[in-house]
Amino acid sequence: MEDYGFWAVIIARVSPVLSNDATSFVAGLLRMGYWKFIAxxxxxxxxxxxxxxxxxxxxxxxxxxxxxxxxxSLVLLIIYIIYDRKKKKHR
Structure with a gap:
Protein backbone atom coordinates (compact mmCIF):
# COMPACT_ATOMS: atom_id res chain seq x y z
CA MET A 1 0.00 0.00 0.00
CA GLU A 2 2.89 2.34 0.80
CA ASP A 3 4.52 1.98 -2.63
CA TYR A 4 1.56 1.53 -4.97
CA GLY A 5 -1.55 2.31 -2.94
CA PHE A 6 -2.13 5.75 -4.44
CA TRP A 7 -1.91 4.43 -8.00
CA ALA A 8 -3.90 1.30 -7.15
CA VAL A 9 -6.78 3.44 -5.86
CA ILE A 10 -6.69 5.58 -9.01
CA ILE A 11 -6.78 2.49 -11.23
CA ALA A 12 -9.57 0.94 -9.15
CA ARG A 13 -11.63 4.13 -9.48
CA VAL A 14 -11.03 4.47 -13.23
CA SER A 15 -11.80 0.82 -13.87
CA PRO A 16 -15.53 0.09 -13.67
CA VAL A 17 -14.74 -3.64 -13.45
CA LEU A 18 -13.01 -3.39 -10.05
CA SER A 19 -15.01 -3.00 -6.86
CA ASN A 20 -14.97 0.50 -5.38
CA ASP A 21 -16.24 -0.80 -2.05
CA ALA A 22 -13.44 -3.36 -1.78
CA THR A 23 -10.87 -0.71 -2.69
CA SER A 24 -12.15 1.62 0.03
CA PHE A 25 -12.24 -1.21 2.56
CA VAL A 26 -8.69 -2.37 1.81
CA ALA A 27 -7.34 1.20 1.87
CA GLY A 28 -8.93 1.68 5.29
CA LEU A 29 -7.64 -1.61 6.66
CA LEU A 30 -4.12 -0.79 5.49
CA ARG A 31 -4.42 2.69 7.01
CA MET A 32 -3.98 4.73 3.86
CA GLY A 33 -4.02 8.42 4.75
CA TYR A 34 -7.35 10.20 4.36
CA TRP A 35 -6.17 13.02 2.07
CA LYS A 36 -4.05 10.65 -0.01
CA PHE A 37 -7.11 8.42 -0.46
CA ILE A 38 -9.37 11.36 -1.36
CA ALA A 39 -6.81 12.69 -3.88
CA SER A 73 -5.38 1.15 -16.83
CA LEU A 74 -4.57 -2.28 -15.38
CA VAL A 75 -1.80 -2.85 -17.92
CA LEU A 76 -0.33 0.58 -17.16
CA LEU A 77 -0.34 -0.16 -13.43
CA ILE A 78 1.42 -3.49 -13.99
CA ILE A 79 4.02 -1.84 -16.24
CA TYR A 80 4.60 0.87 -13.63
CA ILE A 81 5.07 -1.71 -10.85
CA ILE A 82 7.53 -3.74 -12.94
CA TYR A 83 9.46 -0.60 -13.91
CA ASP A 84 9.56 0.65 -10.33
CA ARG A 85 10.78 -2.70 -8.98
CA LYS A 86 13.56 -2.85 -11.57
CA LYS A 87 14.55 0.73 -10.74
CA LYS A 88 14.68 -0.07 -7.02
CA LYS A 89 16.65 -3.24 -7.69
CA HIS A 90 19.40 -1.28 -9.49
CA ARG A 91 19.82 1.07 -6.54
Whole structure:
Protein backbone atom coordinates (compact mmCIF):
# COMPACT_ATOMS: atom_id res chain seq x y z
CA MET A 1 0.00 0.00 0.00
CA GLU A 2 2.89 2.34 0.80
CA ASP A 3 4.52 1.98 -2.63
CA TYR A 4 1.56 1.53 -4.97
CA GLY A 5 -1.55 2.31 -2.94
CA PHE A 6 -2.13 5.75 -4.44
CA TRP A 7 -1.91 4.43 -8.00
CA ALA A 8 -3.90 1.30 -7.15
CA VAL A 9 -6.78 3.44 -5.86
CA ILE A 10 -6.69 5.58 -9.01
CA ILE A 11 -6.78 2.49 -11.23
CA ALA A 12 -9.57 0.94 -9.15
CA ARG A 13 -11.63 4.13 -9.48
CA VAL A 14 -11.03 4.47 -13.23
CA SER A 15 -11.80 0.82 -13.87
CA PRO A 16 -15.53 0.09 -13.67
CA VAL A 17 -14.74 -3.64 -13.45
CA LEU A 18 -13.01 -3.39 -10.05
CA SER A 19 -15.01 -3.00 -6.86
CA ASN A 20 -14.97 0.50 -5.38
CA ASP A 21 -16.24 -0.80 -2.05
CA ALA A 22 -13.44 -3.36 -1.78
CA THR A 23 -10.87 -0.71 -2.69
CA SER A 24 -12.15 1.62 0.03
CA PHE A 25 -12.24 -1.21 2.56
CA VAL A 26 -8.69 -2.37 1.81
CA ALA A 27 -7.34 1.20 1.87
CA GLY A 28 -8.93 1.68 5.29
CA LEU A 29 -7.64 -1.61 6.66
CA LEU A 30 -4.12 -0.79 5.49
CA ARG A 31 -4.42 2.69 7.01
CA MET A 32 -3.98 4.73 3.86
CA GLY A 33 -4.02 8.42 4.75
CA TYR A 34 -7.35 10.20 4.36
CA TRP A 35 -6.17 13.02 2.07
CA LYS A 36 -4.05 10.65 -0.01
CA PHE A 37 -7.11 8.42 -0.46
CA ILE A 38 -9.37 11.36 -1.36
CA ALA A 39 -6.81 12.69 -3.88
CA UNK A 40 -6.44 9.26 -5.51
CA UNK A 41 -10.22 8.81 -5.61
CA UNK A 42 -10.72 12.18 -7.32
CA UNK A 43 -7.85 11.50 -9.72
CA UNK A 44 -9.59 8.30 -10.79
CA UNK A 45 -13.23 9.36 -10.76
CA UNK A 46 -12.91 12.65 -12.65
CA UNK A 47 -11.51 11.03 -15.85
CA UNK A 48 -14.04 8.19 -15.55
CA UNK A 49 -16.89 10.69 -15.31
CA UNK A 50 -15.60 12.48 -18.40
CA UNK A 51 -15.29 9.20 -20.30
CA UNK A 52 -18.83 8.18 -19.35
CA UNK A 53 -20.16 11.57 -20.44
CA UNK A 54 -18.33 11.31 -23.77
CA UNK A 55 -19.09 7.65 -24.48
CA UNK A 56 -22.59 7.57 -22.96
CA UNK A 57 -24.46 8.56 -26.09
CA UNK A 58 -24.27 5.02 -27.42
CA UNK A 59 -24.52 1.99 -25.14
CA UNK A 60 -22.30 -0.24 -27.27
CA UNK A 61 -19.62 2.47 -27.47
CA UNK A 62 -19.89 3.01 -23.70
CA UNK A 63 -19.54 -0.70 -23.00
CA UNK A 64 -16.51 -1.22 -25.22
CA UNK A 65 -14.96 2.06 -24.08
CA UNK A 66 -15.20 1.09 -20.40
CA UNK A 67 -13.70 -2.32 -21.12
CA UNK A 68 -10.78 -0.65 -22.92
CA UNK A 69 -10.31 1.87 -20.12
CA UNK A 70 -10.21 -0.95 -17.56
CA UNK A 71 -7.76 -3.04 -19.55
CA UNK A 72 -5.41 -0.18 -20.38
CA SER A 73 -5.38 1.15 -16.83
CA LEU A 74 -4.57 -2.28 -15.38
CA VAL A 75 -1.80 -2.85 -17.92
CA LEU A 76 -0.33 0.58 -17.16
CA LEU A 77 -0.34 -0.16 -13.43
CA ILE A 78 1.42 -3.49 -13.99
CA ILE A 79 4.02 -1.84 -16.24
CA TYR A 80 4.60 0.87 -13.63
CA ILE A 81 5.07 -1.71 -10.85
CA ILE A 82 7.53 -3.74 -12.94
CA TYR A 83 9.46 -0.60 -13.91
CA ASP A 84 9.56 0.65 -10.33
CA ARG A 85 10.78 -2.70 -8.98
CA LYS A 86 13.56 -2.85 -11.57
CA LYS A 87 14.55 0.73 -10.74
CA LYS A 88 14.68 -0.07 -7.02
CA LYS A 89 16.65 -3.24 -7.69
CA HIS A 90 19.40 -1.28 -9.49
CA ARG A 91 19.82 1.07 -6.54
Missing amino acids: ATLAGIIPLTGAIAYLGGNFQRLKSGLIWISAV
